[in-house]
Amino acid sequence: MAIKVGDALPEVTFTVMTTDGPKIRTTREIVRNRKVVLIGVPGAFTPTCSLNHLPGYIEHADEFRAKGVDTVAVTGVNDVFVMQAWAKASGGENKVLFLADGSGAFAKAIGLTADLTERGLGLRSQRYSMLVEDGVVRKLNVEESPGKVEISAAERLLREL
Numbered sequence: 520m521a522i523k524v525g526d527a528l529p530e531v532t533f534t535v536m537t538t539d540g541p542k543i544r545t546t547r548e549i550v551r552n553r554k555v556v557l558i559g560v561p562g563a564f565t566p567t568c569s570l571n572h573l574p575g576y577i578e579h580a581d582e583f584r585a586k587g588v589d590t591v592a593v594t595g596v597n598d599v600f601v602m603q604a605w606a607k608a609s610g611g612e613n614k615v616l617f618l619a620d621g622s623g624a625f626a627k628a629i630g631l632t633a634d635l636t637e638r639g640l641g642l643r644s645q646r647y648s649m650l651v652e653d654g655v656v657r658k659l660n661v662e663e664s665p666g667k668v669e670i671s672a673a674e675r676l677l678r679e680l
Contacts (some may be wrong), residue, residue, distance in 0.1 A: 521630035521661070527654050529628040533594065533618040536603040546625070547654065549618070553589040555651045556676060559626065560595045561633055561643040561665045563605035568595070572646065573609055575673030580614040583673075586680045588650075592616040596623040596643045620644065633665055648676045 522528070528550060532543050549555065558576055560568040573593060576583075580591050592615060595602065599619040606617045618625075626632045626644040633645045648671040650658040658679055660670040669675075 522656060522659070524656050524659050526656050528651060528656065529625075531620075531625045531628050533620055533625065534599040534602075535616065535618060536599050536606070541599045544618070549590065549592065549616070550651050550654045552653055554587055554653075556583050556588050556591045557649050557651055558591075558593045558671065559631060559644040559647045559649075560593060561646060563595050563597045563601050564608075567646075567666050567668060569605070569609065571668040572671065573605075573611065573615070575668075577609060577611045577614050579673045579677055582677055583680075586677070588680075590616055592618055594618040594620045594625060594644065596620050596626055631661065647671050648673070650676065650680065 528546050530546050532545050534541050535544050560572055562568060576591050583591050597619055598621045602617040602619040606612045620626055623632060623642050631645040631647060633643045646662040646665050648660045649656050660675065662671050
C-alpha cells in the first residue's frame with residue numbers, strides 16, 4: 520500500500536556521500552524536527568530526471584528554504600557513487616541532499632516502486648514530490664507516468680506551500 524498524506528515515513532537507511540566517504544543516514548536523522556522537500560526519481564542521469572525533474576528543485580532550492588523548508592532532498596534507486604556523480608554533474612551539490620536508495624528499500628517501504636524491467640532499469644522508484652514535516656507526509660504528488668514531470672514539478676510544490 521502506498522504512503523499517503525498524514526502517514527509517517529518508515530524508518531529505513533540511505534547512503535549519502537560525505538567528505539569522509541559514504542555514510543549511512545536514517546530517515547529519522549533526515550526528517551526529525553525538520554521540514555523536508557523530498558523528491559523521488561526513477562534514476563540518476565536518466566533524461567527526464569536530469570533534464571526536467573531535478574533542475575527545478577536545484578533552481579528553486581533557496582525559494583523552498585525561504586518558505587521554511589530545511590532540506591531539499593532527492594532519492595533514487597542508485598548507489599551512492601552514482602548519486603554523488605549526479606550531484607556534481609547537475610550542479611546540485613550543497614543545494615540538494617542526494618540520498619542513495621541502492622536496494623530500493625525506501626521505495627518499497629513507502630509503496631512507490633516502478634517496475635521498469637522492460638526498459639532495462641529493473642525495480643525503481645516512482646516519480647514524486649512530497650513535503651514532510653517532522654517525519655509526517657503533508658503533501659504528496661505522484662506522477663502517473665515515469666516519463667512525465669507535471670504534478671511532481673518544483674514549481675507546483677512551491678505553489679502548494
